[in-house]
Amino acid sequence: MKELIKRLTEAYGPSGSEEDVATLIRDEITPYVDEVRTDKLGSLIAVKKGSNSGAKVMLAAHMDEIGLIITYIDKDGFLRFSSVGGVFTPRLTGIRVLFADGKIGVINMESRNSNINDMNKMFIDIGATSKEDAEQKVSIGDFAVFRQDFVDLGQRVIAKAMDDRIGCVVMIEVAKRLKSSPNNVYFVFTVQEEVGLRGARPSAYTIDPDFGIAVDVTSTGDMPEAMTMAVSLGQGPTIKVKDGSVIAHPKVRNLLTETAKELNLPYQLEILVSGGTDAGAIHTTREGVPSGVVSIPTRHLHSPSEMVDVNDVEGAVQLLTATLEKDCSRLVEQKAMDDLSF
Numbered sequence: 001m002k003e004l005i006k007r008l009t010e011a012y013g014p015s016g017s018e019e020d021v022a023t024l025i026r027d028e029i030t031p032y033v034d035e036v037r038t039d040k041l042g043s044l045i046a047v048k049k050g051s052n053s054g055a056k057v058m059l060a061a062h063m064d065e066i067g068l069i070i071t072y073i074d075k076d077g078f079l080r081f082s083s084v085g086g087v088f089t090p091r092l093t094g095i096r097v098l099f100a101d102g103k104i105g106v107i108n109m110e111s112r113n114s115n116i117n118d119m120n121k122m123f124i125d126i127g128a129t130s131k132e133d134a135e136q137k138v139s140i141g142d143f144a145v146f147r148q149d150f151v152d153l154g155q156r157v158i159a160k161a162m163d164d165r166i167g168c169v170v171m172i173e174v175a176k177r178l179k180s181s182p183n184n185v186y187f188v189f190t191v192q193e194e195v196g197l198r199g200a201r202p203s204a205y206t207i208d209p210d211f212g213i214a215v216d217v218t219s220t221g222d223m224p225e226a227m228t229m230a231v232s233l234g235q236g237p238t239i240k241v242k243d244g245s246v247i248a249h250p251k252v253r254n255l256l257t258e259t260a261k262e263l264n265l266p267y268q269l270e271i272l273v274s275g276g277t278d279a280g281a282i283h284t285t286r287e288g289v290p291s292g293v294v295s296i297p298t299r300h301l302h303s304p305s306e307m308v309d310v311n312d313v314e315g316a317v318q319l320l321t322a323t324l325e326k327d328c329s330r331l332v333e334q335k336a337m338d339d340l341s342f
């Protein structure tokens with residue numbers, strides 16, 4: 001699994017340019033599913049068929065990563081930029097960025113700058129000797145991502161774009177391990193999550209699922225002077241209660257917690273104060289889709305070095321596989337809101 005994490009996290013895929021990631025995932029998942037297609041915005045949909053009467057379940061992990069976009073090339077060949085998704089400006093100085101063609105640059109800020117939050121005072125140096133030289137190498141509108149290698153620390157691993165390639169890895173593993181399921185499972189690898197959950201909504205509209213589960217990363221509260229959050233690295237995958245985009249539907253949440261208990265699998269309940277996931281888009285599609293989220297606790301989120309614990313990753317795979325092995329049509333039939341048990 002680590003080898004797959006390395007390959008997927010090192011791929012280039014800022015929001016709107018997820019093709020390389022989609023190709024890797026398609027190659028990996030095709031042998032284990034009945035059908036693979038790409039929707040009109042670029043999301044990859046892999047289908048594992050169950051019985052005709054089985055529930056339609058949509059799993060979603062996003063392929064895109066946060067990045068930068070070039071907005072201006074100055075007279076000396078330095079590049080000004082804007083963000084693609086939630087880039088934390090004070091952390092950018094000294095960071096290397098990677099362009100689609102493999103070109104690399106380094107970020108710095110104006111020395112007289114007093115506001116480290118001001119992206120307008122920052123620039124990318126690609127080693128251009130002049131404006132003309134820079135214009136040969138990049139164009140306005142080119143995208144870039146953080147450039148960092150995957151590192152194996154044993155139980156824990158670091159990489160850029162763990163958000164949300166680790167969710168993609170989890171879904172691929174579930175597709176591999178799910179031998180027979182009464183449910184029709186749609187593994188959706190979405191585009192453009194980081195810029196506002198844009199890819200998941202049209203996918204959910206097309207699929208019209210009975211319920212949805214996003215697989216994404218979440219913060220932790222286990223670092224020095226960290227924010228108060230009851231999630232720690234290595235204590236198991238989390239089952240979301242609420243974030244900035246969704247309140248997990250009790251039926252989906254209970255299905256996940258009941259399954260974890262049956263497996264004796266450690267899990268954590270998650271409330272993420274800010275930020276969202278594809279479940280935010282899925283649950284408000286059509287007449288509404290009951291949705292929940294399984295998350296991988298991740299340290300240093302939205303930095304070039306995001307850290308996960310492989311035991312949490314393995315736990316998420318086991319939890320989702322066991323959940324999907326159940327006959328989820330029962331969940332769909334339970335229309336009464338007062339009966340929340342599965």
Ligand code: CO
Nearest residue numbers: 163164194302
């Ligand atoms: Co993110």
Ligand code: ZN
Nearest residue numbers: 163164216217
């Ligand atoms: Zn994410």
